[in-house]
Amino acid sequence: MKDYDYSVQAKHYDVLEENPSVEAFNKVLDKLLKKHKVKSVFDITCGTGAQAIYLDKKGYNVTASDFSKEMVAIAQKKYHKIKFKQADMRSANFGNFDAVISIFNAIGHLSKSDFQKAIQNISNNLKTGGLYIFDIFNYDFMKNNFIPYEFIDTCKEVDGIKYVRFNKNKFDKKKQLMTMNQRTYIQEGLDKPQIFTDSWDMQIYSSEQLKNILEKNGFEIVEFLSMDGKKFDKENSLFILTIAKKK
């Protein structure tokens, strides 16, 4: 699996990805961190800061890094109280935290072997008993509900600019690999639209597989949840929100 960098997506990431579920999820995350008395958080795939900025404003002691220098630059421009760093989750090491988070399917960018490398590295950034919190597509849901046709996943107008994004994805059930193919039209008034295309692979897992991989690498599962903070439902949850504890 190739490393995927967000250089094409970065500029329009916030406009395209902003939706009510981002704010709703941040509240779920805050509740979880409070429940486990977390004070220091390392967002190891911070992107443009969707979780890191929110958590810093809530009073957590936040460290944040991401692989993409373009995403990091946008986060830094938005918020100066955190020094956002460019680093790879397979090797980033910035201390011993109460929790490491990796949100919005970032782990899916890694091959199976790189996922294990990342888990070991995440363990190095955690205190004993520290939490690793991440979400990823749920294979058990996806295998029965994959959308095989091209569809529009985003359609919005912001400051007079129209954004329409098409997805035509492929899913190799045996390899548990989803190839995302996106085409985005950005159009001001009736000007000729700019058209971006982008393509990348996402490795996906079942909750049983995640449990095995994490246990093999020195973690125990605290719980699996859905992104709304409710109980994880193997057949119906799109994502697996995993809370694992370093043993």
Ligand SMILES: C[S@@+](CC[C@H](N)C(=O)[O-])C[C@H]1O[C@@H](n2cnc3c(N)ncnc32)[C@H](O)[C@@H]1O
């Ligand atoms: C879908 S974005 C999520 C960003 C942010 N957490 C959010 O919710 O908006 C996935 C992020 O993972 C980052 N990423 C992918 N591979 C990475 C790696 N090996 N190390 C660190 N970050 C990585 C990408 O650069 C991207 O910013």
